[in-house]
Amino acid sequence: MIFSVNEVFYSIQGESRFAGYPCVMVRFSGCNLSCSYCDTAYARDEAEEWDFNRLMESIDQFQCPLVELTGGEPLLQTNIQFLTEQLILKGYRVLIETNGSCDINTISPKVIFIMDVKCPGSGHTNVFCEKNLSYIKTDDELKFVLSGRSDYDWAKNFISHYGLWGKVNILFSPVWNKLNIRDLATWMLSDRLYSARLQLQLHKLIWGPDKRGV
Ligand code: SF4
Numbered sequence: 001m002i003f004s005v006n007e008v009f010y011s012i013q014g015e016s017r018f019a020g021y022p023c024v025m026v027r028f029s030g031c032n033l034s035c036s037y038c039d040t041a042y043a044r045d046e047a048e049e050w051d052f053n054r055l056m057e058s059i060d061q062f063q064c065p066l067v068e069l070t071g072g073e074p075l076l077q078t079n080i081q082f083l084t085e086q087l088i089l090k091g092y093r094v095l096i097e098t099n100g101s102c103d104i105n106t107i108s109p110k111v112i113f114i115m116d117v118k119c120p121g122s123g124h125t126n127v128f129c130e131k132n133l134s135y136i137k138t139d140d141e142l143k144f145v146l147s148g149r150s151d152y153d154w155a156k157n158f159i160s161h162y163g164l165w166g167k168v169n170i171l172f173s174p175v176w177n178k179l180n181i182r183d184l185a186t187w188m189l190s191d192r193l194y195s196a197r198l199q200l201q202l203h204k205l206i207w208g209p210d211k212r213g214v
Contacts, residue, residue, distance in 0.1 A: 001052040001079050004029040006043040006072060008055070009213045010062040014203030016114045016141050017169060018095060023066045024059050031072045033099055035122040037147065037175045042212070043072040052079070056086065068095040068114075075102035084111050101127040104135050113140040114171075119154050121147025121175070133162055141169040143199070146179050152187055159196075170196040176209055 006027040013023035027040070029047030038044075050058075059067055067087055074080055075098050087094045088110050096107065100116040101124075115132065118124040122145065136142070142164065144155035155172065159165055172193075174184050185198055207214040
């Protein structure tokens with residue numbers, strides 16, 4: 001059983017409500033999108049083929065209870081379902097960060113999803129797999145990466161249109177060096193978005209924006 005792996009490392013989780021916790025990050029190679037702001041473009045094509053045992057050993061070595069599967073797009077891995085089930089059986093808390101374009105129906109409901117909804121600034125507004133909204137759970141997270149005010153307004157409309165306020169965790173994350181954090185904070189306060197969380201990329205603040213493997 002082969003996986004296309006870009007890197008496995010142990011660091012501080014930088015995003016989602018798990019930000020700040022130590023976490024093993026498994027970054028798979030390959031992505032079906034090419035977002036304008038992608039900060040892991042190297043993961044789209046830098047790949048090594050690892051078998052299941054090598055991958056599990058590389059995760060187990062850190063003895064850390066929290067594991068995130070990311071990419072690239074991790075749901076493109078043929079055997080991702082098996083891997084998540086094995087990790088859960090071993091007692092890991094498993095997060096999957098997905099770009100929102102792939103059907104999550106076959107993945108264990110014990111997995112916590114951090115799912116992108118791609119805004120216009122990404123260049124991929126129309127890829128969202130709408131039926132995922134019927135599978136998503138209250139402890140999953142929907143993430144909107146915002147390039148500017150028009151993305152912010154688009155995100156609010158999307159959430160209202162699908163009646164998602166208060167039903168799932170909502171993350172608003174500014175594109176690094178593009179949308180001013182204070183502007184986003186001001187808009188959220190002004191609009192009284194009590195059900196959305198402003199998310200910073202903590203790993204970039206700790207290690208710097210260009211450092212890989214952290
Ligand atoms: S989905 Fe993620 S990994 Fe893929 S291009 Fe967009 S930002 Fe990069």
